Amino acid sequence: MMIPFLIFYIVGYGMIMGISVYDTFTEGAKKGMTTVVKIMPTMIGLMVGVGVLRASGFLDFLSNLIGKVTEKIGVSAELVPVMIVRMFSNSAATGLLLDLFQNKGVDSQIGRTAAIMMSSTETIFYTMSIYFMAVKVTKTRYTFAGALLATISGVVISVILAGRMI
Numbered sequence: 001m002m003i004p005f006l007i008f009y010i011v012g013y014g015m016i017m018g019i020s021v022y023d024t025f026t027e028g029a030k031k032g033m034t035t036v037v038k039i040m041p042t043m044i045g046l047m048v049g050v051g052v053l054r055a056s057g058f059l060d061f062l063s064n065l066i067g068k069v070t071e072k073i074g075v076s077a078e079l080v081p082v083m084i085v086r087m088f089s090n091s092a093a094t095g096l097l098l099d100l101f102q103n104k105g106v107d108s109q110i111g112r113t114a115a116i117m118m119s120s121t122e123t124i125f126y127t128m129s130i131y132f133m134a135v136k137v138t139k140t141r142y143t144f145a146g147a148l149l150a151t152i153s154g155v156v157i158s159v160i161l162a163g164r165m166i
Contacts, residue, residue, distance in 0.1 A: 035134055042129050050089045059084065075113075075159055078104070082114050083155055087124045094118070113162035120154035122147060 014021040053059045059081055066084075067077025078100065086093040097114050104110045124147045132140060 039130050039134055042133055043126075046088060046126055046129065047092075050085060050092045054085075054092070074163075075155070076110050078110055079114055079117065082117060083121075083151075086118065086121050087151060088126060090123050090126070093123075109162060113158050116158035116161050117155055120158055121151045122154075124148065124151060 011021050014024065062084065063077065063080040067080045070080055071077050082093055082096045082100065085096055097118055100114050101111055106112075106115075124144070128140065128143060128147070131137075132143075
């Protein structure tokens, strides 16, 4: 009920204030479509890049390499592809998550950890490229370092939380 109420409130407020609500809406929609057209090449590039990583086998190679280290600190090597791909593409990471669910089970330690990880991390490269391109930010300063630190924290916390659910 909140969403219809909010829509009626906005339209009603605009009408009371004498604003042409429909014209304002169509103007905003035009600007939104312009933004979509501007960011489309970046989105296509990211999707193709992730597809190439998966199809070439490089993602599996990198996962096996990193997995040897993560196994020693308690993070299953099977979670590494999800961790890596999540930084680039949510949809590709969701596909990997579903594969984990099918192979290991939703209630398995790996399944729970991956599910928590997906909800506590962000698509760093996708978000930075899309949003920074849309608003023409050229100096990102500490954004990447902060986002990477937040992602690592999300992974660590997901392993801890999933371990406590047993």
